[in-house]
Amino acid sequence: MKLDARIPSGPLERKWSQHKFELKLVNPANKRKYTVLMVGSGLAGAGGAAALAELGYEVKCFCYQDSPRRAHSIAAQGGINASKNYHNDGDSVFRLFYDTVKGGDFRSREANVYRLAEVSGNIIDQCAALGVPFAREYGGLLDNRSFGGAQVSRTFYARGQTGQQLLLGAYQALERQIGLGKVQMFARHEMLELIVVDGRARGIVVRDLLTGELETHIGDAVCLATGGYGNVFYLSTNAKGCNTTAIWRAYRRGAGFANPCFTQIHPTCIPVTGEHQSKLTLMSESLRNDGRIWVPKQQGDARPADRIPEQERDYYLERKYPSYGNLAPRDISSRAAKQVCDEGRGVGPGGQGVYLDFSDAIGRLGEDAIREKYGNLFEMYERITAENPYRVPMRIYPAAHYTMGGLWVDYNLMSTIPGLFVLGEANFSDHGANRLGASALMQGLADGYFVIPYTIGDYLARTRHASVPEDHPDVRAAVAEVHGRLERLLAVNGKRTPTSFHRELGRVLWEDCGMTRNRAGLERALQLVPALREEFWRNVTVAGEAGELNQSLELAGRVADFLELAELMCRDALTRDESCGCHFREEHQTEDGEALRDDERYCHVAVWEYAGDGRPPVRHEEPLEYETVHLATRSYK
Numbered sequence: 215m216k217l218d219a220r221i222p223s224g225p226l227e228r229k230w231s232q233h234k235f236e237l238k239l240v241n242p243a244n245k246r247k248y249t250v251l252m253v254g255s256g257l258a259g260a261g262g263a264a265a266l267a268e269l270g271y272e273v274k275c276f277c278y279q280d281s282p283r284r285a286h287s288i289a290a291q292g293g294i295n296a297s298k299n300y301h302n303d304g305d306s307v308f309r310l311f312y313d314t315v316k317g318g319d320f321r322s323r324e325a326n327v328y329r330l331a332e333v334s335g336n337i338i339d340q341c342a343a344l345g346v347p348f349a350r351e352y353g354g355l356l357d358n359r360s361f362g363g364a365q366v367s368r369t370f371y372a373r374g375q376t377g378q379q380l381l382l383g384a385y386q387a388l389e390r391q392i393g394l395g396k397v398q399m400f401a402r403h404e405m406l407e408l409i410v411v412d413g414r415a416r417g418i419v420v421r422d423l424l425t426g427e428l429e430t431h432i433g434d435a436v437c438l439a440t441g442g443y444g445n446v447f448y449l450s451t452n453a454k455g456c457n458t459t460a461i462w463r464a465y466r467r468g469a470g471f472a473n474p475c476f477t478q479i480h481p482t483c484i485p486v487t488g489e490h491q492s493k494l495t496l497m498s499e500s501l502r503n504d505g506r507i508w509v510p511k512q513q514g515d516a517r518p519a520d521r522i523p524e525q526e527r528d529y530y531l532e533r534k535y536p537s538y539g540n541l542a543p544r545d546i547s548s549r550a551a552k553q554v555c556d557e558g559r560g561v562g563p564g565g566q567g568v569y570l571d572f573s574d575a576i577g578r579l580g581e582d583a584i585r586e587k588y589g590n591l592f593e594m595y596e597r598i599t600a601e602n603p604y605r606v607p608m609r610i611y612p613a614a615h616y617t618m619g620g621l622w623v624d625y626n627l628m629s630t631i632p633g634l635f636v637l638g639e640a641n642f643s644d645h646g647a648n649r650l651g652a653s654a655l656m657q658g659l660a661d662g663y664f665v666i667p668y669t670i671g672d673y674l675a676r677t678r679h680a681s682v683p684e685d686h687p688d689v690r691a692a693v694a695e696v697h698g699r700l701e702r703l704l705a706v707n708g709k710r711t712p713t714s715f716h717r718e719l720g721r722v723l724w725e726d727c728g729m730t731r732n733r734a735g736l737e738r739a740l741q742l743v744p745a746l747r748e749e750f751w752r753n754v755t756v757a758g759e760a761g762e763l764n765q766s767l768e769l770a771g772r773v774a775d776f777l778e779l780a781e782l783m784c785r786d787a788l789t790r791d792e793s794c795g796c797h798f799r800e801e802h803q804t805e806d807g808e809a810l811r812d813d814e815r816y817c818h819v820a821v822w823e824y825a826g827d828g829r830p831p832v833r834h835e836e837p838l839e840y841e842t843v844h845l846a847t848r849s850y851k
């Protein structure tokens with residue numbers, strides 16, 4: 215596998231504009247001769263599909279929900295970053311770039327991150343033009359708030375529903391192109407295989423989820439914008455449908471998988487309450503603008519929060535990280551919460567919780583001001599916990615949330631399979647070992663609206679495409695593979711549901727490849743996961759038939775892929791024998807318990823190549839070169 219990141223030469227701040235100039239163009243009259251397959255209609259996919267159709271390409275867009283509007287992006291709450299410096303508080307493209315590189319613990323590519331910061335302002339303009347109702351200040355300017363890992367206010371938001379409003383904007387742009395006949399939308403279609411012809415991505419096999427029929431779609435390029443794989447943990451903040459299938463199928467066809475072990479555990483989620491739960495709920499990081507996090511100083515202090523006097527409370531983030539306080543980045547805040555709970559100072563049932571307390575802010579600003587900013591989040595919390603957060607502090611605990619790992623892409627967002635592009639959370643591109651809050655929406659929209667429209671043209675203009683008939687041997691082989699797999703799942707006829715396997719897998723990963731990891735735990739997981747996978751193929755039960763609407767079959771397929779991915783995550787975590795960002799190997803920590811990087815041996819992207827069933831995958835490295843930012847110990851103190 216050859217890894218050429220294609221990072222343009224020249225000064226950092228000129229790379230993208232120079233690159234855009236050097237990219238080959240497709241003549242406007244020729245664009246309609248090309249068909250692009252866009253899998254996914256979240257912010258990255260809907261934005262990308264609309265932008266490509268607007269340029270004149272023919273686009274086919276696929277999603278498994280009943281409408282593009284239901285992509286998981288809709289769940290995003292807190293906001294989207296951009297370096298507009300509206301608050302005049304010292305923000306700039308460079309500061310956003312720097313914060314992101316530092317936030318990712320120096321494990322991301324400088325050039326990509328700089329480009330992201332550079333286009334961030336355009337994203338806000340584009341979304342405002344599409345009608346996204348961002349919050350405004352009294353004077354009419356767009357308002358900003360702060361997110362973790364930054365000391366400026368650069369997060370644009372629409373109450374606690376930013377993702378929903380951004381997605382409605384992207385959806386309208388997409389619908390416009392559907393109305394014009396430039397985009398064909400295939401809702402309730404799940405991609406189950408990538409078609410590679412002569413070494414290039416040329417199509418996909420999808421299953422119509424209503425009829426069960428398999429279809430093939432051929433195009434000149436394939437884009438995957440299929441979101442993250444955080445649901446591998448079973449309990450996560452992701453929508454239940456989020457899965458890894460599209461990128462996992464592409465991996466098995468030759469696309470490199472980068473940093474699979476980089477998974478973000480978000481510090482502020484509603485704690486687990488019991489075995490019955492099938493998902494967890496995020497309480498947006500924006501709440502840390504006004505909420506203060508604390509636990510009792512005393513172990514086992516079971517008094518209600520309002521009976522614990524001020525001097526007996528430990529505002530541990532403010533104490534340990536005075537310059538960032540409650541807005542310390544997610545990886546650090548999550549580990550700090552785990553640590554105080556492990557010390558026996560956690561609150562709530564089982565001691566697996568910390569307080570997020572708004573009493574100070576309510577006293578200072580008034581309840582109405584807090585309701586105005588976070589009303590829907592407070593309401594959500596109350597509905598789930600039956601506690602009123604205006605009166606008693608919220609109880610929160612870390613949960614699996616986002617995946618920085620994903621398919622490896624070059625600067626043009628192309629994977630190691632020519633013609634296969636990867637956008638949004640599905641790729642590994644910009645966040646290194648830890649993503650800063652409000653940067654995922656920024657990245658998804660940057661990829662979709664502002665990067666892929668340029669870079670895909672270069673690929674298409676440089677590539678001669680023979681037509682691929684439906685009965686091409688590679689197409690037939692891909693369909694046969696999918697068919698065989700579905701039949702195999704149905705034929706097992708065992709005794710355990712896909713969900714029970716998924717839950718057990720999640721438990722193993724959470725224990726051994728979660729917030730902290732160590733060699734013994736990872737080696738144990740590398741025994742347990744293959745054994746669980748073996749049992750799955752012997753003992754899973756899948757009801758119904760392939761040729762009908764069959765959610766049991768859909769789920770079984772996704773769990774089967776998670777069972778393979780989980781092993782790669784553990785392997786990656788075991789091989790990266792250092793701590794960085796979210797990847798905290800207990801063997802490698804500073805005296806005060808912070809992540810201890812090993813830049814000599816691990817300042818690279820780890821990229822895994824599939825080598826066939828039963829064979830260990832091959833690990834490759836893309837060295838990370840820091841020309842502008844100096845590698846430094848990350849500190850938020």
Ligand SMILES: Cc1cc2nc3c(=O)[nH]c(=O)nc-3n(C[C@H](O)[C@H](O)[C@H](O)COP(=O)(O)OP(=O)(O)OC[C@H]3O[C@@H](n4cnc5c(N)ncnc54)[C@H](O)[C@@H]3O)c2cc1C
Pocket residue numbers: 253254255256257258259276277278279282285286287288289290291292293294295376377403404405406439440441442451452453456457459460496498615616637638639640651652653654655656658
């Ligand atoms: C609760 C929550 C709150 C968040 N809040 C914020 C926030 O405030 N700010 C921020 O920056 N980030 C936030 N994030 C992260 C952010 O929402 C996501 O990273 C981002 O929306 C992902 O967008 P995407 O377009 O890459 O993927 P998604 O929105 O997940 O879309 C994936 C698309 O791919 C389709 N798809 C997937 N697999 C297949 C398949 N096999 N076949 C066909 N279609 C397929 C789906 O149908 C869907 O259309 C939050 C995440 C969560 C979980």
